[in-house]
Amino acid sequence: MIKQYILIPIAIFVFCLILLGLVYPIMIREVSLLFKNKANGSPIIVNKTIIGSNLISGYINSSAFFWPNYNISFASGYDPYITVNQALNQINRISNSTGIPKQFLREIIYKNSYQLEEENLFLFSPDQKIVNVMELNEILIKTYPGIYNKYLADGSRS
Numbered sequence: 001m002i003k004q005y006i007l008i009p010i011a012i013f014v015f016c017l018i019l020l021g022l023v024y025p026i027m028i029r030e031v032s033l034l035f036k037n038k039a040n041g042s043p044i045i046v047n048k049t050i051i052g053s054n055l056i057s058g059y060i061n062s063s064a065f066f067w068p069n070y071n072i073s074f075a076s077g078y079d080p081y082i083t084v085n086q087a088l089n090q091i092n093r094i095s096n097s098t099g100i101p102k103q104f105l106r107e108i109i110y111k112n113s114y115q116l117e118e119e120n121l122f123l124f125s126p127d128q129k130i131v132n133v134m135e136l137n138e139i140l141i142k143t144y145p146g147i148y149n150k151y152l153a154d155g156s157r158s
Contacts, residue, residue, distance in 0.1 A: 044138045052134050056080065063097040064151050065140070066090055066133040084113045084129040087136065098147050100140070108139050 042054040052058060057068040057080035067090060069082050091105045113131040141148040 044134060052137070054080065054132060054134050057134055060133075060137075062151055063093050064148065066094065066136045068133050080132045080134040081130045082133055084109060084131055087113075087131050087133070094140075098140075098144070100144060100147070104143075108136055112136060112139070 087109045113129040
């Protein structure tokens with residue numbers, strides 16, 4: 001009888017251990033592989049190195065890159081989206097720092113901007129064009145590797 005009181009809890013413990021310690025993590029991993037694009041966080045990969053994410057902007061302190069909007073008190077500073085006008089206002093700084101033609105910078109901003117269809121609660125209004133600074137920075141790095149390799153090597157991007 002005592003054997004039964006000991007074996008049942010031990011059996012339940014082992015069952016839960018296997019279920020929650022092995023089966024559940026493996027199942028979650030397999031499900032995440034079905035949605036690999038979403039599960040990996042939309043990384044930006046240059047030369048087989050992850051330099052950031054299209055979904056999250058880290059702090060960028062180099063004048064050679066587009067910056068997200070850090071001036072809004074309620075924003076975390078990790079939102080990579082800015083208005084086209086905010087991106088256009090950064091052209092002189094980036095061009096002066098890197099020597100990249102201002103016209104090229106203007107073109108990539110307009111080519112990679114898109115219209116908001118609905119109102120964003122905090123930052124943007126409908127019908128406003130926005131752009132992702134991480135996508136713009138990825139274009140700059142891939143188009144001008146000679147200029148940006150030094151920034152990536154010394155970590156001044158972030």
